[in-house]
Every structure is written in structure tokens, then in C-alpha cells.
Amino acid sequence: MDRRGFLKKGLLAGVGITAGLLAENLPALASRIDDVKLPLPYVKLDPQEIADKAYSEYFKHECCDGVFRSILDALKEKVGGPYLGIPSLMFWYGGGGVAGWGTICGTLNGAAAIFNLTCKDFKPMIDVLVDWYQKEELPTYQPKVCGKVDIPHFPKSISHSPLCHVSVQRWCKVASVALKRPILYNSKERSERCARLTASVAAKTVELLNAYHFGGFKPTSVKGTQKTKMECFICHEAAMKEVE
Amino acid sequence: MDRRGFLKKGLLAGVGITAGLLAENLPALASRIDDVKLPLPYVKLDPQEIADKAYSEYFKHECCDGVFRSILDALKEKVGGPYLGIPSLMFWYGGGGVAGWGTICGTLNGAAAIFNLTCKDFKPMIDVLVDWYQKEELPTYQPKVCGKVDIPHFPKSISHSPLCHVSVQRWCKVASVALKRPILYNSKERSERCARLTASVAAKTVELLNAYHFGGFKPTSVKGTQKTKMECFICHEAAMKEVE
Structure with missing residues (x-):
């Protein structure tokens, strides 16, 4: 296929992206520009390979980028097409529960x-992952070469919550007991924990994606939990008052 | 400019996107594919126009999509280029604090x-927005045509938190007092509130973007607040125990 043929075929495959590369051409082209349709095609990925990438990515642009980019970049490489228009760094902001605000764990x-x-049906996927995240002893990932600090029997904790600050503080508490010294938020141990957590969640995400697209995915009924979470003010007013 | 010239100029402007439109061409092209570099160019937007779009978008794909898409689509129209490769619907998942989990408010x-x-320096922008969100009486947006329910003197509340479930429950409590009847999570009033909140946050986001790029942006010092939030387990252990 010559260059011209390639461009023509490229245009047919992704007119929405190509047509808009020049801002000054937009007014005339506007009606021809289609949005990138979701869901995008998925190919089977290797959970261990993604986990290794996510672990090292964590030390560059934190937890949220670690999970998002490690999977996105693999899909850019193996599928290409519409994935290439998505900036790999666009989830850097999610680190530390969104720019350090301690809300949702960036990995989630x-x-x-x-x-x-x-995934067309992405909500049950999120439900299963969050449900797993808050019930599992994490992190489980063991790096080949350690990024920050290597501890035999690296401490694990159950977060009981999808929130960064709850998840981090629970781990710090468990680690302080296990290591017999105070492990604080600004420690290299906590950083190592979040890097391993990033890898653990990235691997689980790929496992779920493989199951969803190639068979074996089972949705979890977490409706009760969600309703309780949304109505928390009714159940634990004292906790809310304390936060004020 | 003829079609060939346009394509050539288009290629120069965005080789990363164009080169990858065909998945089967990827192995050979891999080394030529560059990631979409951030930050992307920004042009001044109209906060009121974006707020109106965000309000009506809310009723289609919820709060997070409402803010993200209303701004992204305006930039697709006015700037084009790299924005066109980003799927407009990619933040649908953020609704209800991420698929209904009540974590970070989708608008944030x-x-x-x-x-x-x-924005190259996006963290201070997030800090100012979150700080404003949790201290302001919201929602302030008044729709031209009401989506769900029109109430004179629509109730406003201060969230004291960037979390969806806290923000929603505080508003429900204030609205129940103001309207002299129980206003629950599954009410059309709450839905209308979140639509107006989506519009309010979208407008504020555009105001901050305009100030950042064209002058007048002032970062807020919220370091104290953030530290307190991250270390919450230490300060309100009882609250954490109650959640267990």
C-alpha cells in the first residue's frame, strides 16, 4: 500500500480523528466529525506483564496513572487505532485520591x-473491582526489583473502603504494628505499599477484562453495600458530625 | 488547500494520531508513534454557555460526564486537533462518585x-476548585428550562467535603428542612440538585481555566486541609470504627 493509499484507508478507519487535526479547518468540517465511539476493541493482556509496568510507572506519575497508562499503552501497542488519540498521561491527576485529596484510591x-x-457494561466491572479492593488483603504484588524498600513479609491490610485516605491509614496502622515502629504517610514504606497496590490492582483489572471479553466474568451483587454507602449520613450521623 | 495538501498538513500536525489509525500497520509504525503531549492548547470559553450544556448533559450521562464532556466538546469544536482523539463519553463512569460508590463528586x-x-500545573487548579466546592453554598446555577423539578428558592448547601455521599446527604438534609418534607437520595429534587451542581462546577471550572490561561488565577493554600484529610484516621478514629 503506498502512502496515499495508507492515508485514504486511515481516513476511512478514523475520519473523526483525522478530519480535525487542523483547527482552522474545523468550521467547515464540523458536521463530518464523529465522536470516538465506545467501547473500544480489547485484546487479551497478560496480568503479570501489566502489573510489572504499573509498579514501575507508579514511581513516575503515581497510582492512577500507573493503572491507567500501563493498560492503555499495552492497548496502544496491540490494538492501536482509536487508543492512540488518548493521552497516556491524562490520569496523572488521580494520584493520592485526586491530587492528594484522599478521595477515591487512584488505582480504582x-x-x-x-x-x-x-466494556459496554462497565458498571458491574467497577462494582466487582471495588468490592474486591475493599475486602482483600493488599498489596499482594511482589516486585522483581524493589523500588523503595524491601521488607520480608511485606505488610498487607484490608481497606474496608475505596477511599485513598482510609485505605492508606489502615495500612499504616497495620504496618506500624507489624514492623514495630511508626509507619507514617510520608514514609518510603507507604510509597512502596502504594506502588505494590498499583501493580496488584492493575493485574486484577486485566484479569477482569480478560474474563469479561473472553469468558468467565461473574458480576457481584454489591447493591446493598452501595446503598448503605450513599445513605451513610442516616446510619452514622455521629461520624459526620465529627468530620465537621 | 487541496485534499492532499490538507492531509499532509494534518499529518504534520498530528502524526501520532494519524499514524496509528490502522491496527495492522502498527508493528512497523510503532517507533513513529508519539504519545499525545500534554498540556493541550486552550482557548477562552464562555462559563454560562458551558454551564447550560453541562446541565442538560447531566440528564443523559450524569455529573462527571456533564462537566468533562461539556468542556471537551467545546474544545473539540474550537481547537480540534488532539482533542478529537479523546472519546467524549470516557468519563461516564464517574457518575455518583464513580459508578454510584459515593466517593469523589463526579463533577470534581x-x-x-x-x-x-x-494546564501544565494542574494540581493548584484542582486545589482551588475542591476548596471552593466544599465551602460554597451550592448549587447556584439557575436553568432557563427546568429538567426535573422547579422549586422557588432552590435549596443550597455547603458540602464540607469533596465526597459525593457526604455532599448529597448534606443537601438532602438542608432541602428536607427547607421544603418541610423528607427529600431522599432517590428523589427528582436530588437529581435536579445534582444537575444544577454539574452546571455550577462546569462554570467555575471554565472561569478558573480562563484565569489560568489568560490572567488572574490565584492559587489557594489548602495544604493544611489536605494534610488533615489524609491523616483523618489519626484525628477521628471513632468515625472510622463506626464505618466498619
């Missing part, structure tokens, strides 16, 4: 975005 | 993603 935010991109 | 998640796309 990044994973949820990937589900939204690749 | 969507706005934070826009800051990440368009």
Missing part, C-alpha cells in the same frame, strides 16, 4: 476509566 | 481531568 479511578473505555 | 473528577489535559 484509573481502572474504572479503562472499563468505561473497553 | 471530570473537572480535574480537564485541568490535567489543559
Whole structure:
């Protein structure tokens, strides 16, 4: 296929992206520009390979980017097409529960975005991942080469929550007991924990994606939990008052 | 400019996107594919226009999509180029604090993603927006045509938190007092509130973007607040125990 033929075929495959590369051409082209349709095609990925990438990515642009980019970049490489128009760094902001605000764990935010991109029915996927995240002893990932600090029997904790600050503080408490010294938020141990968590969640996300697209995905009924969470003010007013 | 000239110029402007439109061409092209570099160019937008769009978008794909898409689509129209490769629907998942989990308010998640796309220094932007969100009486937006329910003197509340479930429950409580009847999560009043909140946050986000790019942006010092939030387990252990 010559260059001209390639461009023509390229245009047919993705007119929406190509047509708009020049801002000054837009007014005339506006009616021809289609949005990138979701879900995008998915190919089977290797959970271990993605986990390794996510772990090292964490030390560059934190947790949310670690999960999002490690999966996105693999899909850019293996599928290409519409994935290439998505900036790999667009989830950097999710680190530390969104720019350090301690809300949703960045790993879950990044994973949820990937589900939204690749699964028509993305909500049950998010439910299963969040449910797993808050019930499992994490992190389980063991790096080949350690990024920050190598501890034998690296401490694990159950978060009981999808929130960064709850998840982090629970781990710090468990780690302080296990290591017999105070492990604080600004420690290299906590950073290492979040890097391993990023890898653990990235691997689980890929497992779920593989199951969803190639068979074996089972939705979890978490409706009760969600309703309780949304109505928390009714159940634990004292806790809310304390936060004020 | 003829079609060939347009394509050539288009290629120069966005080789990363164009080169990858065909998945089967990828192995050979891989080394030529560059990631979409951030931040992307921004042009001044009209806060009122974006708020109107965000309000009506809410009723289609919820709060997070409402803020993200209303701004993204305006930039697709006015700037084009790299914005066209980003799927407009990719933040649908953020609704109800991420698929209904009640974590970060979807409006903040969507706005934070826009800051990440368009501002080199996106963290202070997120800080100012979150700080404003949790201290302001919201929603302030008044729709021209009401989506769900029109109430004279629509109730406003201060969220004291960037979390969806806290923000929603506080508003429900204030609205129940104001309207002298129980206003619950599954009410059309609450839905109308979140639509107006989506519009209010979208407008504020655009105001901050205009100030950042064209002058007048002032970062807020919220370091104290953030530290308190991250270390919440230490300060209100009872609240955490109650949630268990």
C-alpha cells in the first residue's frame, strides 16, 4: 500500500480523528466529525506483564496513572487505532485520591476509566473491582526489583473502603504494628505499599477484562453495600458530625 | 488547500494520531508513534454557555460526564486537533462518585481531568476548585428550562467535603428542612440538585481555566486541609470504627 493509499484507508478507519487535526479547518468540517465511539476493541493482556509496568510507572506519575497508562499503552501497542488519540498521561491527576485529596484510591479511578473505555457494561466491572479492593488483603504484588524498600513479609491490610485516605491509614496502622515502629504517610514504606497496590490492582483489572471479553466474568451483587454507602449520613450521623 | 495538501498538513500536525489509525500497520509504525503531549492548547470559553450544556448533559450521562464532556466538546469544536482523539463519553463512569460508590463528586473528577489535559500545573487548579466546592453554598446555577423539578428558592448547601455521599446527604438534609418534607437520595429534587451542581462546577471550572490561561488565577493554600484529610484516621478514629 503506498502512502496515499495508507492515508485514504486511515481516513476511512478514523475520519473523526483525522478530519480535525487542523483547527482552522474545523468550521467547515464540523458536521463530518464523529465522536470516538465506545467501547473500544480489547485484546487479551497478560496480568503479570501489566502489573510489572504499573509498579514501575507508579514511581513516575503515581497510582492512577500507573493503572491507567500501563493498560492503555499495552492497548496502544496491540490494538492501536482509536487508543492512540488518548493521552497516556491524562490520569496523572488521580494520584493520592485526586491530587492528594484522599478521595477515591487512584488505582480504582484509573481502572474504572479503562472499563468505561473497553466494556459496554462497565458498571458491574467497577462494582466487582471495588468490592474486591475493599475486602482483600493488599498489596499482594511482589516486585522483581524493589523500588523503595524491601521488607520480608511485606505488610498487607484490608481497606474496608475505596477511599485513598482510609485505605492508606489502615495500612499504616497495620504496618506500624507489624514492623514495630511508626509507619507514617510520608514514609518510603507507604510509597512502596502504594506502588505494590498499583501493580496488584492493575493485574486484577486485566484479569477482569480478560474474563469479561473472553469468558468467565461473574458480576457481584454489591447493591446493598452501595446503598448503605450513599445513605451513610442516616446510619452514622455521629461520624459526620465529627468530620465537621 | 487541496485534499492532499490538507492531509499532509494534518499529518504534520498530528502524526501520532494519524499514524496509528490502522491496527495492522502498527508493528512497523510503532517507533513513529508519539504519545499525545500534554498540556493541550486552550482557548477562552464562555462559563454560562458551558454551564447550560453541562446541565442538560447531566440528564443523559450524569455529573462527571456533564462537566468533562461539556468542556471537551467545546474544545473539540474550537481547537480540534488532539482533542478529537479523546472519546467524549470516557468519563461516564464517574457518575455518583464513580459508578454510584459515593466517593469523589463526579463533577470534581471530570473537572480535574480537564485541568490535567489543559494546564501544565494542574494540581493548584484542582486545589482551588475542591476548596471552593466544599465551602460554597451550592448549587447556584439557575436553568432557563427546568429538567426535573422547579422549586422557588432552590435549596443550597455547603458540602464540607469533596465526597459525593457526604455532599448529597448534606443537601438532602438542608432541602428536607427547607421544603418541610423528607427529600431522599432517590428523589427528582436530588437529581435536579445534582444537575444544577454539574452546571455550577462546569462554570467555575471554565472561569478558573480562563484565569489560568489568560490572567488572574490565584492559587489557594489548602495544604493544611489536605494534610488533615489524609491523616483523618489519626484525628477521628471513632468515625472510622463506626464505618466498619
